[in-house]
Every structure is written in structure tokens, then in C-alpha cells.
Amino acid sequence: MENNFAPSQIIFAMINFLVLFLILRKKLFNPVSNFMKNRSEKIRNNIESAKVDKEEASKYKEESARELLKARVEGKNIVETYKKKAEKVYDEIVDHANEEAKSIKGRADIEIKREKDKAKQEVKEQAIDLSIILSEKVLERAIDEKEHRRLIDEFITKVGI
Incomplete structure (x- = not known):
């Protein structure tokens, strides 16, 4: 087979290729190139934004850690x-209770002393009454020493001395 290409055919094919290239460049290559450039720019912006966001997140994390530490210290102080x-209130309550106990004990001691004095007074009065009774009995009759001792023992038994 022979190659019968005429130079006019080659020139015509080249012109067709050039026209096709220019049409494709205008209609296809430029929009695709612009799309790729825009997409590349958008990705670059997203990466930069992600870096900034990561730095901000790191800053917020550190700030949150400081705030948490500060809150813990404040909580501990509170x-x-x-x-x-609470310890002061506890001490005040204990002191008040001790004072109240002393007061109650003091009143009880006073009451005990009063009751004791009252009992002594009653014993004295009974002793006086018994001695009066004993004297009456002695005066009513003449007693010998044996009877006298019996009356004294009886008196001592009644008085509880």
C-alpha cells in the first residue's frame, strides 16, 4: 500500500486539527482548567481553614484545661x-451543749442540795417529835435504866442514826 498523501491533504488535516484544538480549548480545556484551578484553590483554602481550626481547637483545649484546673482549685477552696x-458550727454546738450540760448539772446539784436539806429538816423534825413523844412517855411513868435504854434504841431505830 502506498501512502498517497498529498501535501494539501496534510495542510488541510493540520488546519482541521488546529481549528479543532482551538474549539476544544475554548469550549473544553479552559472550563476544565478553570474548574481544576477553582477546585485546587478550594482544597487549599479548606486545608488552610483546617489548620486554623486545629490551632484554635488546640488553644481552646489549653484554655479549657486551665479553666478546669482553676475550677478544681476554686471548688477545693470552697x-x-x-x-x-462546719467545724466552727460544730464547735459552737458542742460548746453550747457543754454549757447547757453544766447548767443542768448545776441546777440538779442545787435541787439535790435542797432535797437533802429538806430531808435533813424532816429528820430533825421527826427526831424532835420522837424526843417529845419519848419525853412524854418518860414523864408519864418512872422508868428504870433498862426501860430507858430500850426507849433510846427505839428512838435511834426510828430516826435511823
């Missing part, structure tokens, strides 16, 4: 403050 207040 707990210590209330613990001291």
Missing part, C-alpha cells in the same frame, strides 16, 4: 471554706 465553717 469545700475547705465550708468545712471550716
